[in-house]
Amino acid sequence: MIELDNVAYNYGGAELFSGLNLQLAAGSFHFLTGPSGAGKTTLLKLCYGELVATSGQVRLFGQDARALSRDDVAHMRRRIGVVHQDCQFLDHLTVSENIALPLSVSGHATTSSDLTDLLGWVGLSQQAQQLPPQLSGGERQRAALARAVIMSPEVILADEPTGNVDWEMSQRLLALLVELNKMGKTVLIATHDISLIRAAKAQVSARVLRLKDRRLQLAGADI
Amino acid sequence: MKILNRLLELLAGDPQADRAVPPTGFTARLTLLSSGAMAFLAVFALALSLATGRLADRWSAELAKTSTLRISAPQDQMEAQTRAGLTVLQSTPGIAQARPLTDDEQRELLAPWFGPDLPVETLPVPQLIEIIEDSDGYDSTGLRARLQAEVPGAVLDDHTRWREPLVEAASRLRLLGFVSMLLIAGATAAMITLAANAALAANSQVIRVMRLVGAQDIYIARAFVRRFTLRALIGAAAGTFIGTLAVMLLPSADAAGGFLTGLGFQGWHWLWPLVIPILAAVVAFVATRQAALRTLKEQS
Numbered sequence A: 001m002i003e004l005d006n007v008a009y010n011y012g013g014a015e016l017f018s019g020l021n022l023q024l025a026a027g028s029f030h031f032l033t034g035p036s037g038a039g040k041t042t043l044l045k046l047c048y049g050e051l052v053a054t055s056g057q058v059r060l061f062g063q064d065a066r067a068l069s070r071d072d073v074a075h076m077r078r079r080i081g082v083v084h085q086d087c088q089f090l091d092h093l094t095v096s097e098n099i100a101l102p103l104s105v106s107g108h109a110t111t112s113s114d115l116t117d118l119l120g121w122v123g124l125s126q127q128a129q130q131l132p133p134q135l136s137g138g139e140r141q142r143a144a145l146a147r148a149v150i151m152s153p154e155v156i157l158a159d160e161p162t163g164n165v166d167w168e169m170s171q172r173l174l175a176l177l178v179e180l181n182k183m184g185k186t187v188l189i190a191t192h193d194i195s196l197i198r199a200a201k202a203q204v205s206a207r208v209l210r211l212k213d214r215r216l217q218l219a220g221a222d223i
Numbered sequence B: 001m002k003i004l005n006r007l008l009e010l011l012a013g014d015p016q017a018d019r020a021v022p023p024t025g026f027t028a029r030l031t032l033l034s035s036g037a038m039a040f041l042a043v044f045a046l047a048l049s050l051a052t053g054r055l056a057d058r059w060s061a062e063l064a065k066t067s068t069l070r071i072s073a074p075q076d077q078m079e080a081q082t083r084a085g086l087t088v089l090q091s092t093p094g095i096a097q098a099r100p101l102t103d104d105e106q107r108e109l110l111a112p113w114f115g116p117d118l119p120v121e122t123l124p125v126p127q128l129i130e131i132i133e134d135s136d137g138y139d140s141t142g143l144r145a146r147l148q149a150e151v152p153g154a155v156l157d158d159h160t161r162w163r164e165p166l167v168e169a170a171s172r173l174r175l176l177g178f179v180s181m182l183l184i185a186g187a188t189a190a191m192i193t194l195a196a197n198a199a200l201a202a203n204s205q206v207i208r209v210m211r212l213v214g215a216q217d218i219y220i221a222r223a224f225v226r227r228f229t230l231r232a233l234i235g236a237a238a239g240t241f242i243g244t245l246a247v248m249l250l251p252s253a254d255a256a257g258g259f260l261t262g263l264g265f266q267g268w269h270w271l272w273p274l275v276i277p278i279l280a281a282v283v284a285f286v287a288t289r290q291a292a293l294r295t296l297k298e299q300s
């Protein structure tokens, strides 16, 4: 689905990481961990075409990310659901409008029953008509997850999806992602939360990658 | 035609895209006001253009095709000279018709000065011969030379001395009217581009999020284009209406028939102003679309 081949990136200064290889096979489940500032979010941005690698090749669904036109990128993003670390909502739209935004921008009709199901699934039925700034941190992250999956994407990239929620809620969100993976979706979760990774390993066979000292490594069995 | 179809399709609208891009009151008012003002000016430029065009056409039609030959001679030679003059005229290339005015016509010409009952036959009044040119016109220098030799009492009055500058001025005014309309269209495009850029900049975060969830540039652009096109259309319609009303209310002193009072529309020309709002909408459509697509390509 997504392949990184000897990829390096810098924001104009020193290399954030280099020589990075990664294959997200269809149906796989990955965790990406590493210290704050190591470049996890940056790596995810390379995976959905917001950033372009400084060197090396990123292939999205078999296509070189560098060769994609702006319209290609738009179409590709409909196949990749992203939970952004900072959620990225439109604050003047209601929660349900925000969740349905990927559908409306791609010209699909929003069926209200699907939306209702999805809101129930992430436990936001009561908050559907509120505005994003009125939500708690955990509610925002659940809404972000709902928006990421509404197009039924093949790949789900989640950046700290449990950063603001208590243990119980993080277990629920994890269960949602595991369920999606069992439906055949490719999942990558960037997180600091070791206990989340441990909990996941009990449910699926997940590979854990660690981004540290500018390199991406497979984490040992200590996790 | 294609652009018009796209325009109509666009104005039908997409409520979801409209919701996603919040309107900015400031650019909305700016666009309405400036396109209204520009349309108002355009009405006058249009009226000027049409009126001077009319004037130029009328003057050149009335004057260009006729001139007169005036024959002054002693009473006993008058008839001979008139005949000689006619012969010269009839054999001159470029002259379609030459006809001596009758006594009645001559009396009519003099009536404003001498009253209606002037006995023209008995007075030493010059005989006038009306000359009507064909479309090619004749060579007046050559004709004068021939007349001097053959009909000593004849004076050719071909009006050119004062006719040409007037027609020229009227044509020039018509051209100025056209140029004004082009300038107005250009200024409208520039203003709408600026307003659209301001709106795009104010919504950069919204645009970013829409891109992130898979919106194509054209989808985002359309939300802006639709808004600006509608505003330009409404503003220009109002401006055109007020401008046309103002032209309609110009004093119409037909008797004077002067240039200033002729500055209006005539007949079906009253329909011309309807073109202005449509043009404004097309200008806004093109300007906003260019601005949006360019800005979107530059952002992210």
Ligand SMILES: Nc1ncnc2c1ncn2[C@@H]1O[C@H](COP(=O)(O)OP(=O)(O)OP(=O)(O)O)[C@@H](O)[C@H]1O
Pocket (backbone or CB within 6 Å): A011, A016, A034, A035, A036, A037, A038, A039, A040, A041, A042, A043, A085
């Ligand atoms: N737009 C940017 N311009 C310049 N530097 C940036 C930019 N975005 C991030 N960085 C820098 O790149 C580094 C990696 O940032 P990134 O957000 O990828 O880290 P992260 O691993 O996701 O951290 P965290 O766990 O805190 O979310 C940081 O040092 C950050 O300051």
Ligand SMILES: [Mg+2]
Pocket (backbone or CB within 6 Å): A040, A041, A042, A085, A159
């Ligand atoms: Mg991050």
